[in-house]
Amino acid sequence: MNIIFFDDSQRDHLLPLTFTRPTAKLRCGILTLEEKWLKRLDESNTYSYLTEDYLSTKFPLREEGEDLFINPAVCPDADLVEAVLALEENESLMQGDILIATRTREALMEEAEQDTEVLDYEGSFNYISRPYHLFSNNAAELEKDFALITAGRQSAPISKTNTLIGERIFLEEGAKVEAAVLNSTSGPIYLGKDSEIMEGSVIRGGLALCEHATLKLATKIYGATTVGPHSKVGGEVNNSVIIGYSNKGHDGFLGNSVLGEWCNIGADSNNSNLKNNYEEVKIWDYVAGRFAPTGLQFCGLIMGDHSKCGINTMFNTGTVVGVSANIYGGGFPRNFIPSYSWGGSGGFMEYRFDKAMKTAALVMERRSIELDSVERDILQVVFDKTATSRG
Incomplete structure (x- = not known):
């Protein structure tokens, strides 16, 4: 599985911490936000980042055509991971205005949200959208x-x-x-x-x-x-x-x-x-x-x-x-x-x-x-x- 961790619309509210890194590289608890997902999915998965252009040399984007986009600002648990893994191509998982994950061929989140079927997630999770x-x-x-x-x-x-x-x-x-x-x-x-x-x-x-x-x-x-x-x-x-x-x-x-x-x-x-x-x-x-x-x-x-x-x-x-x-x-x-x-x-x-x-x-x-x-x-x-x- 090819995972792409994407910065969502709240990333600039996480400045100054995200001046120098994608959201996925922030740390909360023991692990970074990306590590929370990788350990629950499969650490052998390939992964990359959809982030600001000036960060992309250090944190590159790698697409394989059938990619799972994950919002690392959403902290996972077993139930959320199960819901994400159940997504089929051209399906997105959301809660309110928060895009949690999408399985799509589109690299742009705006296009992905428009072109996929939206599934509502009713469980709870911690969402990191501000530094505090x-x-x-x-x-x-x-x-x-x-x-x-x-x-x-x-x-x-x-x-x-x-x-x-x-x-x-x-x-x-x-x-x-x-x-x-x-x-x-x-x-x-x-x-x-x-x-x-x-x-x-x-x-x-x-x-x-x-x-x-x-x-x-x-x-x-x-x-x-x-x-x-x-x-x-x-x-x-x-x-x-x-x-x-x-x-x-x-x-x-x-x-x-x-x-x-x-x-x-x-x-x-x-x-x-x-x-x-x-x-x-x-x-x-x-x-x-x-x-x-x-x-x-x-x-x-x-x-x-x-x-x-x-x-x-x-x-x-x-x-x-x-x-x-x-x-x-x-x-x-x-x-x-x-x-x-x-x-x-x-x-x-x-x-x-x-x-x-x-x-x-x-x-x-x-x-x-x-x-x-x-x-x-x-x-x-x-x-x-x-x-x-x-x-």
Whole structure:
């Protein structure tokens, strides 16, 4: 079966996270959105992406004529997968305005919706159409992913130096944890391959610590949190998602937040996740071009790929930071920081593209990954597309 993961009409509402990736590459729970589907379908299936043109070199589209298009923003369960697999050619599965999947020869979603028979899906699912949906759905998705990944398997041994509360703890091969408190009564705790929890850490699940990720000494985690591959985290973290390859390695609070890849949070930096008047949080919406309501009382920091902040940075409730921003200095910076901005509470200037790429190359080199021309071209498009927001 040839699967094509398509970005739906809501993808721009997921900016800045989708500036540099298709929707399928976002992470919620343990797995990325595409991995949730592939593990339930058949991981031997071929798959590709229908996304923005400037992303298509890195995330190409491969058509075979009889393709199954899947909306990865819809998080699957067994019932939904069964309904999708039952689709015949020229049939689409929808719920309201949400196109879930279609089996068609058409590569354009608009044509597919017009030319196929529509079947209504009556079941429930989590739908990721805003950045804050990643952390607000993280507890439920972590539970589903944990059950899916660990079914019929046995955890690697857990050291007796740890204090264990509850039994929903699973270690993959090479995972290490010593002298920590692990409480899985409120959510499962999953440690990916070659991950590590250092001594003195206190974990109240759910927690997904993905492969090669690290929790540093005396880290405190509570409220479903995901630390993506090759990330390092310390301090206090509540109900947050780190997609991967990012660091928050020191003391300071991160709550109800999402960090992209290649981000770095300086020591003793904090974000607010609750307004002083306890009102609903609004955050910047790229489509509307203004601050839009979230329906949430708790919402912290949304940060795009390659952005960094210096030590003691203070982020206000509901702050959105674009791609490749560099933030530093005292006081609270504004709560929408455009991509390629350089500065802080005293004001911002444009972060020169060549300087941003030099930093990105050095950061990626530390993980033995090259900033190649494909990645650089994507970041150049983001720089150009966001120029007016810096104006």
